[in-house]
Amino acid sequence: MFFDDGDGFVKCSCGRRHWGVHGAAGLLIVDPARGVLLQRRAWWLHHGRTWAIPGGALRSTESALQAAMREATEEAAVPREAVRFTASSIDDHGTWSYTTVLAATRTRVSERTSSAETAELSWIAPDEVDGYRLHRDFAAAWPELRAQLRRSLVLVVDGDTVARVPGTAPGPRGAPRPELTWQELTGLVRDGIGARDVGIGPGPHWRWWPRVELAVPGDGAPTDRAGIEVVPAGHGIGAAEHTLRMADRAVRSGEHVVVVTADDRVRAGAHRAGARTLDPRALRALARATG
Ligand SMILES: [Zn+2]
Numbered sequence: 001m002f003f004d005d006g007d008g009f010v011k012c013s014c015g016r017r018h019w020g021v022h023g024a025a026g027l028l029i030v031d032p033a034r035g036v037l038l039q040r041r042a043w044w045l046h047h048g049r050t051w052a053i054p055g056g057a058l059r060s061t062e063s064a065l066q067a068a069m070r071e072a073t074e075e076a077a078v079p080r081e082a083v084r085f086t087a088s089s090i091d092d093h094g095t096w097s098y099t100t101v102l103a104a105t106r107t108r109v110s111e112r113t114s115s116a117e118t119a120e121l122s123w124i125a126p127d128e129v130d131g132y133r134l135h136r137d138f139a140a141a142w143p144e145l146r147a148q149l150r151r152s153l154v155l156v157v158d159g160d161t162v163a164r165v166p167g168t169a170p171g172p173r174g175a176p177r178p179e180l181t182w183q184e185l186t187g188l189v190r191d192g193i194g195a196r197d198v199g200i201g202p203g204p205h206w207r208w209w210p211r212v213e214l215a216v217p218g219d220g221a222p223t224d225r226a227g228i229e230v231v232p233a234g235h236g237i238g239a240a241e242h243t244l245r246m247a248d249r250a251v252r253s254g255e256h257v258v259v260v261t262a263d264d265r266v267r268a269g270a271h272r273a274g275a276r277t278l279d280p281r282a283l284r285a286l287a288r289a290t291g
Helices: 064-076 126-132 136-148 182-191 239-252 263-271 280-290
Strands: 009-011 017-019 024-031 036-039 053-058 082-092 095-107 118-124 151-159 206-210 211-214 224-226 227-231 257-260 276-278
Touching: 009 227, 009 257, 017 024, 017 276, 036 064, 036 126, 036 136, 053 239, 064 118, 064 126, 082 118, 082 276, 118 126, 126 136, 151 263, 182 211, 239 257, 239 263, 257 263, 263 276, 276 280
Parallel strands: 024 095, 151 211, 151 257, 211 227, 257 276
Antiparallel strands: 009 017, 024 036, 024 053, 036 118, 082 095, 082 206, 224 227
16 A cells, blocks of 8 residues: 555544544445445454445645545545535544535445455445444444434525626615625535534534525526526515525425525514524625635
8 A cells, every 4th residue: 555645643632543644534425315325444444344434534735525525536436526515524632633524415326445445335224324333433423423414504595685696687675785796605605604603503513515595586497506506486476485485495304494684574484484594794704704
């Protein structure tokens, strides 16, 4: 084998030693039909023969996200375009950290063992994971990860009061438009949002890459533009009503839902539906902080 620049053990302040001089990361992929992709580690590795997610040490130049994806490609031949990142959870020990990146399959993944570090790969139903001989750290993290497996952060944006879709007329409602820009929205899709910043679970060590659904007035088919789904209300339905219907549907399907609106009536309706709300100015501040 050859060594990457992050390879090596760290003697951690927690009293244990961990793999990865710059920390480590792994990718937890869920396929709604097949479960989660786990690998059994080769016998000669630290914690050999146990089951865990594909992952490994960060290189000095990499983000945790990049490292998790690279490792999944190296160890299980998972192509980048086959998954959508939904969230990450960091276990931060101070001197060392492990980031679990959660991803959902977009297309069917044809995994194969593509590294000597992987003895076996298997899709395992979430209910059955506890029956396997798990890596100690993955076993400890699994209950919290499992609860978020099939969830996304959905930002339902009231397109009438918040964002101007390129090429559309201003909305008829009176609230002043903070004019969240397209660039700010796509920046949030790319960089993610801290769970604490939008008041969702399960803890401050979580970060979510949102799906943005932009509720706009008018007719036409929904379109996906740069990760933002533009959803027209349909004939005779106002954007306010449309925003609330979209929020309600997302709450019912179990997502973390944050409605972005400048309209008090929409805000109240969103709370009744079980969604959180965010003022567009607050979202804009988040976009500027990360972008
Ligand atoms: Zn530690």
